[in-house]
Amino acid sequence: MRQAEPERPEDEPSAASAISAALGGAARRAGLDPATSASTGHVVWAAMGGVRGIFESVVPLVVFLVSLTVWRDQLWLAVVCSVGAAAVFTLIRLAQRQSPSAALGGLIAVGVAGALVLFTGRAEDNFIPGFVTNILYGSAFLISALARWSLIGLAVGFLMDEGTAWRRDRRKRRAFRWLAIMWAALFFGRFAVQFPMWLAGVDVQTLGMVKLVMGIPLFAPLVAVTWLSVRALYPRAGGGARADTPTA
Template identity: 40%
Template structure:
């Protein structure tokens, strides 16, 4: 095949799937997909607001029902705004589900700190899954590349990409592991620990995620690994 024919073939793939063609390197694809997964700054803020509402209200009033109502109400308000703007409500819905589960745990036990247990368990599950993916050499971040190339497993044929994805998965896992390491001992401590768990959850939420993302961007900025796109020969 001549170079012209190859370029024409690549152009046809570009027209058929502009999102895939927009990224020519592994690093660019991972940066874009991670930003999409986190919902950008707005998505991360929307994830934090219900927790801030719940914690602030409970610390001020010691009323679990009022705190739950504030947290859920904040999530519902954010959802209404998204719907009114006709923008993607995915991240608000995630936040609403999260605060609803937290509310169920807190109301069932009557202990405000139990609202934070689902988040601790979820982070432990994420960390364990990512660690397992690294150990078996199927790092989770590799599948981000698969969504761009159209072949979910082709990236494993390149040891360099596997190593890069393993390092990125470590960085993605670190915030989850740190949250569990800090918050679970607080949760186990005697007495009402919601006054500590709330601020810990907020501080270790999107700020910690942004720090991890910045480290990933720094790592990605150092290389330009070309993407080999899947498709018929």
Template identity: 40%
Template sequence: MSSPEDPRAEQGGSPRTPPAAQPDAAPAAGPAAAPAASAAGPAASAATGAAPADAATGPDGAPRRGLAAVLQEEQFSVRDAMGGPRGILESVLPTLLFLVLYVITRDVKVSAIAAVAVVVIALLARLVARQSLSSVLGGLFGVVIGAVWAIRTGEGSDLFAPGLVINAVTLVILLISLLARRPLLGLVISLLDGRVADWAEDPDARRVYTRATAVFIGLYAAKLLVQLPLYLAGAVAALGVAKLVMGLPLFALAAWIVWLMHRALLVRREARALRSQEPGAAPPGPSPSA
């Protein structure tokens, strides 16, 4: 899923009834990191609802951001979902700079090179700080391909062509996973949060992550429906604005909806685990299918 990069909370704790989403919740600072969950203990975590001890940080010890972060939080943070201030800047600045320069100069070459330069600087800054490069590398690949394409054709809209291709491919993959009854969000979330490592055997979890996958299908379909006609019309300024508006803000909205689904599932699973410990209760197992 495109989305800017790319994959945090300060605490895991056992889930309680999910509180109302609070966009102003204080986020943890740090770069994006690889997915979470220690391999030891997913089964116990799933039964008790407790997050793995290292779920809040990645391999480099830096707090997580993006979907990997918000899945561990008991209060939703828009800033974490959008990658924190640095992630937001790295995601928005190349497109914004290209758009501003193109509107002022109408020079595709100057605008495209400036966009590439911004991503390269961000990459070098992370290298110097020995931070994760995953989010920046994805952005660099897309911007460089788009810049080369735009310079060769002389069409500013071609800078956005790789993003449209990525959106289309992601949409197809999500649809295939849904048709195969193995929703992609279930796989992704199980890798990010070991508490639901057994999601494929739990009908309740399969239903939740099927709906979560449908949310992201809607996100990528909306992007294509709005941006593809603008690309075909060569409306560079409108396409750039649409990309900015439908990028991180819409991803944060989709992440919030998925977070609500995920937290509600964890609460139900914990309730079932507690009931199974009562005298005379049946052994714990997956929830019955509806």
């Protein structure tokens, strides 16, 4: 009986290939390429964007919370200060001719949240975009895991030049599925904790602190777990060589 030929890139579903390329490209730009020999600490630090990346993700919210504490009846001023902080980071990147994508994304998110706050007149509505983001990201990771097309696997397949061949390897398929579930749990966990607090009318400063605690402190360890898991699946990647695709 003739054996099936190995899966070629041109045989892959076009949608899967496009998603794989997009995810893999984003991971590579973030310094998450398992084909490199970077240390786990370096990878986690790169994924967070270093000191600048941490400041860009944390400072706008901190400024918003502090401004509300100082000027309790000046909601518009807290929004202006928050958006202004995000804008400064974007302008600095542009002035230094660096990629403004991360800072620009943060600016847009802060701007949308600020616009919603001004529209409703409720400071706590600053967190609504974050709720939506967590639901969307969590759903995407969970659906990909349940459908056996893990987003983690798609990204790694692109980076390791094996396309979707990882789906024929039970060990990889299982690992990527559980990694996707872990990422889904992170996003759903944030929503499960913060949304009830928002509904209960918990003060903005407390909710903001919870959001900060459930941000980078949870994101960084999961990046490390993901990186170490992928490197274990591709032990030759650290030496700069691409791992051969194992048979099923």
